[in-house]
Amino acid sequence: MAERITPRSTDHSQWYLDVIREAGLADYGPVRGTMVIRPYGYAIWERVQQGLDAMFKATGHQNAYFPMLIPMSFLEKEKAHVEGFSPELAVVTIGGGKVLDEPLVIRPTSETIINHMFATWIQSYRDLPLLINQWCNVVRWELRTRPFLRTLEFLWQEGHTAHATAEEAEEETRRMLEVYRTFAHDHAAVPVVPGRKTEREKFAGADRSYTIEALLGDGKALQSATSHNLGQNFARAFNTMYLDANNTQQYVWQTSWGLSTRFVGAIILTHGDDRGLRLPPRLAPIQAVIVPIYRDDEGKATVMAAVEALRAALPADVRVHVDARDERPGFKFTEWEIKGVPLRIEIGPRDVEQGVVTVVRRDDGSKQTVPVAELPTGIGALLDAVQDGLYAQASEFVRANTRDAVDPASFTEALSHGGFVRVFWAGSSDDEAAIQEAHGATIRCLPFDQPAEDGICFYTGLPATTVALFARAY
């Protein structure tokens, strides 16, 4: 049988598309750049949603929903915002068969319409902080698309908060970035570098933007989630004000932050291997698949009885699937490997006879024989081991592909390997643009807690003010 998945090393782009197809995650939509997410792919997104939503609830945020159609005039109220987004807007000009007096924009993000409402919801300092999150879809008419990583329409959550002080807003911005970092690390086993965006890379309408940057298997970086300190930019544009304790009108200080279905792409590209997807157990729709093996109807009855007994004995919170299809074992093994299921539990005549099961880990392919009586208590540790194994492999990859550069020659050399390149930095936005032009690399972030003392910027020769992380990116 022909290989269904192109090896990663042969053609990384083709490998990615093959995995999405063969694992049954998504299809191309009829409109260029759109994507249909199949049930299995959506189940992964649902796990992301559940994990994040629990964290948002813990930080006091409430879910709400705002309309998808936004009057064009709303976007035009904030200058930097409209300039940043206007090239990629989808605009509705006809409704109910009539040309509309004012065009409606399909939301590319919801800062404007949310401020429109916040301005009416917020009256007093007692109404603050206002902590809102929205799960929705947005449309950005991108020129170049790729499944999950960049599609015309995507699903995400966008958090929007309003605060009484600049300090509180900055604290919230950083707090939510830390939520994303924790989620990426603990749930997705995706190592990320948290840091600040440069002026050139920040969100249109923000004072400061923060990001977590992942490094994917092909050496390209991916902005995996962002958190923005909006300052008073939207508050001033929409008159979002509150009366403080001294009976004085004040503009609120705001934040917004988001994580999208792009993150599913980050998971695929961080963990996937030549056999297909590898899912971290905490996000896997199916954590363990039980594959019965038998030769005839009589053997099948015996094995299936053992399978049902095992399934009943396993903890209820472990997501188990029994593959009872009448297919050859090898076929089923391969299929679940492509789908990235963390644990495969094989039960055949020999296992039943000896009172054991054969457990195969997806992270390292290791196979072990486990007494069937021990599995109900041991499966949690096995899943944790796969979770840790995936994180260890991914973080080792990031470590091995992060290089330091101290001069133009070593910068070029380091970039040629792909991956992150760390430099001392004291450059302008124009310098960044020139480097992007020459090398195709951009500053992904200015990582936190990286002292720049005594460093000299490799590009300008000036004393460094910060450390910058360069990479080619999606």
Place this chain on the structure above:
RNA sequence: CGGGGUGUGGCGCAGUCCGGUAGCGCGCAGCGUUUGGGACGCUGAGGUCGGAGGUUCGAAUCCUCUCGCCCCGACCA
């Protein structure tokens, strides 16, 4: 919008140079044999060859026009 490709059953492709009325692999349906790593045999369903016009007795193939899609880049979660 630049550069490079490509449109032929559900998917992946051959056939195009040198016109003769469409083929292969996978998948799908039925039956049988199989089942501890992607099984095999037999039977079968499924395509106006991206579209339009032209040349010709005859076009997937030659000519003209046109549309779509993919990859690399600019833009970007």
